Amino acid sequence: MNPCVEPGCTGSYEDGWCNVCGSPEPRQAPVAATPLGGAGSGVAPVTPGPAGSADAGADGIPDPDVSGGAQVVATPGPGQTRQAVRAATVRRQRAHAAVRRSRLGMGLAQVPDVPVTDPSQKIMTDPQVPEHRRVCPNCGAKVGRGAGDLEGRQQGFCPQCRAPYSFTPKLSPGELVAGQYEVVGALAHGGMGWIYLGRDKNVSDRWVVLKGLLNTGDDDALDAAVAEQQFLAQVKHPLIVEIYNVVQHDGDAYTVMEHVGGRSLKQLLQDRMQQAGRYAPFPVDVALAYVIEALPAFQHLHDLGLLYCDFKPDNLIHEDDGIKLIDLGGVRRQDDLESPIYGTVGYQAPEVAELGPSVASDIYTIGRTLCVLTFEFRGYQTEYVDSLPPMSQVPAFVEHDAFYRLVARCCAPDPNDRFLSVEELRSQMIGVLRQVVAAGSDHAATLSAHSAAFEPPVSTGETLSWWELPEVKRDDTDPMLDWISSLPENDPMAMHAELVRAGEMTPEVLLARARAGIRMGQQEWLDEAVRGLLAEDPWDWRASWVRGLWALSQADADESRRVARGQSAAGHFAAVRDALPGEIAPRLALALASEMGGYAKAAELDYQRAWRTDAGYVAPAAFGLHRVRLGRDDVPGAIAALDSVPAASRAHPRARWLRAELLRQRGSLADLREAVHSVRRLTLDPRQRAQFHATIYEQALAQVARHGEKPDWRLGDVPVTRDKLSRQLEKEYRFLADYTPDPQERAGLIDRANAVRPWSWT
Numbered sequence: 205m206n207p208c209v210e211p212g213c214t215g216s217y218e219d220g221w222c223n224v225c226g227s228p229e230p231r232q233a234p235v236a237a238t239p240l241g242g243a244g245s246g247v248a249p250v251t252p253g254p255a256g257s258a259d260a261g262a263d264g265i266p267d268p269d270v271s272g273g274a275q276v277v278a279t280p281g282p283g284q285t286r287q288a289v290r291a292a293t294v295r296r297q298r299a300h301a302a303v304r305r306s307r308l309g310m311g312l313a314q315v316p317d318v319p320v321t322d323p324s325q326k327i328m329t330d331p332q333v334p335e336h337r338r339v340c341p342n343c344g345a346k347v348g349r350g351a352g353d354l355e356g357r358q359q360g361f362c363p364q365c366r367a368p369y370s371f372t373p374k375l376s377p378g379e380l381v382a383g384q385y386e387v388v389g390a391l392a393h394g395g396m397g398w399i400y401l402g403r404d405k406n407v408s409d410r411w412v413v414l415k416g417l418l419n420t421g422d423d424d425a426l427d428a429a430v431a432e433q434q435f436l437a438q439v440k441h442p443l444i445v446e447i448y449n450v451v452q453h454d455g456d457a458y459t460v461m462e463h464v465g466g467r468s469l470k471q472l473l474q475d476r477m478q479q480a481g482r483y484a485p486f487p488v489d490v491a492l493a494y495v496i497e498a499l500p501a502f503q504h505l506h507d508l509g510l511l512y513c514d515f516k517p518d519n520l521i522h523e524d525d526g527i528k529l530i531d532l533g534g535v536r537r538q539d540d541l542e543s544p545i546y547g548t549v550g551y552q553a554p555e556v557a558e559l560g561p562s563v564a565s566d567i568y569t570i571g572r573t574l575c576v577l578t579f580e581f582r583g584y585q586t587e588y589v590d591s592l593p594p595m596s597q598v599p600a601f602v603e604h605d606a607f608y609r610l611v612a613r614c615c616a617p618d619p620n621d622r623f624l625s626v627e628e629l630r631s632q633m634i635g636v637l638r639q640v641v642a643a644g645s646d647h648a649a650t651l652s653a654h655s656a657a658f659e660p661p662v663s664t665g666e667t668l669s670w671w672e673l674p675e676v677k678r679d680d681t682d683p684m685l686d687w688i689s690s691l692p693e694n695d696p697m698a699m700h701a702e703l704v705r706a707g708e709m710t711p712e713v714l715l716a717r718a719r720a721g722i723r724m725g726q727q728e729w730l731d732e733a734v735r736g737l738l739a740e741d742p743w744d745w746r747a748s749w750v751r752g753l754w755a756l757s758q759a760d761a762d763e764s765r766r767v768a769r770g771q772s773a774a775g776h777f778a779a780v781r782d783a784l785p786g787e788i789a790p791r792l793a794l795a796l797a798s799e800m801g802g803y804a805k806a807a808e809l810d811y812q813r814a815w816r817t818d819a820g821y822v823a824p825a826a827f828g829l830h831r832v833r834l835g836r837d838d839v840p841g842a843i844a845a846l847d848s849v850p851a852a853s854r855a856h857p858r859a860r861w862l863r864a865e866l867l868r869q870r871g872s873l874a875d876l877r878e879a880v881h882s883v884r885r886l887t888l889d890p891r892q893r894a895q896f897h898a899t900i901y902e903q904a905l906a907q908v909a910r911h912g913e914k915p916d917w918r919l920g921d922v923p924v925t926r927d928k929l930s931r932q933l934e935k936e937y938r939f940l941a942d943y944t945p946d947p948q949e950r951a952g953l954i955d956r957a958n959a960v961r962p963w964s965w966t
Contacts, residue, residue: 309493466523635786
């Protein structure tokens with residue numbers, strides 16, 4: 205299998221889709237861009253370089269005539285100058301760039317690019333820290349504040365902890381740090397002190413950022429801070445800001461890192477608010493696209509035994525069509541129990557103060573960041589500092605319940621209730637993004653998505669039973685899987701006997717025992733297997749899945765029992781939906797259970813979500829919509845659902861037949877004509893087709909008798925006149941009589957044929 209090309213993804217392509225992130229496999233190699241400039245053209249070729257580097261142009265800004273797509277050098281035609289051709293090419297490139305989808309979010313969302321700017325334009329002309337932002341870097345107490353008409357002090361000692369503070373930049377423009385980095389000016393003041401822009405005089409004058417280190421007042425502290433930053437300099441990932449060096453200068457230590465241009469998500473939010481004149485959050489799909497792109501960076505840190513700790517909109521930068529995770533000041537080792545913990549109120553997980561940071565607390569910050577990006581999260585640092593506002597008060601949650609469930613699991617108060625890993629979170633977040641994007645569509649899905657948890661659905665008929673729901677994917681790492689595959693699946697009794705004698709009760713063995721119990725109607729087998737699964741992992745969603753299947757399998761013809769079983773199954777499948785908000789299989793199962801349990805509206809909503817999101821689910825979801833809508837006498841809605849079943853689906857013939865029956869039952873001439881057209885190309889049993897046509901012609905004759913003939917209309921090839929319809933109906937009766945073995949029934953059909961036969965003089 206080929207490795208996935210998505211940045212930071214560790215998966216491989218399987219059946220055309222990545223088995224980790226779910227992205228589609230590229231079908232062809234990318235086309236290299238052809239520079240507009242060439243030999244003798246008078247235009248210098250542009251070589252892409254690091255953002256803001258000298259390679260990007262003399263002023264740090266790329267040539268605006270060069271886009272990121274494939275380019276073609278045009279040849280001037282008669283009467284055209286080279287300048288005119290060049291201008292036309294640029295217009296086409298800009299038009300293409302305006303409509304193309306962003307790379308962020310795998311192209312599922314529309315995310316506008318952020319242009320690259322000149323870093324020197326960000327230099328502060330008068331570097332000052334406003335008094336209301338002056339706090340002690342050691343204890344966080346207010347310092348340097350004025351009283352009355354007196355201005356606050358720029359430097360001094362904290363009255364609370366006696367630690368020194370200074371808000372005066374230590375580096376001046378033109379100063380050379382460590383004999384290599386020339387200071388250009390101050391960019392900003394952060395929690396770690398002043399941040400400076402510089403140029404690396406040893407590496408082609410590339411732009412760099414110098415950031416001072418705290419707690420370097422003595423030699424031991426200085427050495428420890430340098431050693432820690434040197435360790436972080438080993439972190440190399442395309443989505444993480446690169447630390448080039450750690451240097452000492454005049455008794456202080458500075459981290460030298462790559463300059464990342466663009467704007468942070470916090471700045472982009474502020475831009476949106478200024479333009480709108482009110483709070484203007486990101487659309488949910490755009491916010492998800494940003495965070496999905498950043499998740500491989502988190503996974504890389506976790507794989508190295510590191511935690512990011514302080515994720516928030518300030519620390520994710522969007523430049524051009526990519527993002528970078530910046531500010532590694534809070535990064536710490538997972539086994540570090542002594543170093544100070546950096547975090548931000550409103551983002552930090554509630555258990556960090558007592559238990560310390562973890563992978564689960566990083567996931568918590570990701571969920572909180574999604575909240576801040578998508579709605580006006582009032583009180584997130586006070587009233588809701590460790591909780592979420594009610595779902596009904598947040599438009600983004602009401603409109604996209606899958607998004608709410610994703611955020612709710614990320615921000616669960618109990619760390620054990622959150623996603624186990626960033627890899628699992630990314631898989632579910634991509635699925636949620638697909639649902640969010642599909643929610644704005646009135647059409648059935650045309651693309652299928654790879655699922656790491658479920659096999660594709662197999663239902664092809666108008667009904668959906670528990671055994672036709674998608675199966676849980678087998679765990680390829682389970683040591684007993686090969687042995688289970690050798691057992692006789694067609695004999696559940698014998699298979700269960702073998703499973704009970706298995707040497708090791710792995711999850712796959714227990715799941716196989718549960719499936720055998722469902723097939724044989726043995727609840728004791730199921731209960732034993734579920735107890736084993738939950739003993740191994742109390743959060744294993746597969747236990748709820750098999751319990752839901754059991755409830756569906758026990759529903760019988762008794763209406764009250766059927767409703768009760770459906771409601772029970774709905775509860776179990778809802779638990780799976782909450783655990784896997786990006787998966788469509790639980791939605792389909794929940795829709796079936798809700799339909800059976802009498803929750804018609806809820807069933808229709810979940811059928812619609814499955815129908816819009818994944819092409820593999822269109823057929824079973826369309827039949828579900830057909831059933832639910834017929835239940836409330838919405839025949840046009842039921843017909844529309846059947847129309848959505850793809851022609852390539854094995855269920856398409858059945859959908860066309862049901863559609864024809866619904867049209868025939870409505871009975872107007874227009875409906876009858878459309879019904880005949882619906883079955884025209886279907887492969888039907890000759891007697892079935894003749895019976896259908898006979899019924900159609902009977903109804904058409906009744907309509908003609910009531911409303912008159914329509915010679916210009918046809919039912920198939922038959923003109924809508926009394927004579928033509930009667931003659932064709934006579935033929936269908938006689939055809940049916942020939943195919944009828946019962947003598948009495950045959951005689952009745954012949955009598956009916958004679959009765960409708962038009963009178964003649966011969």
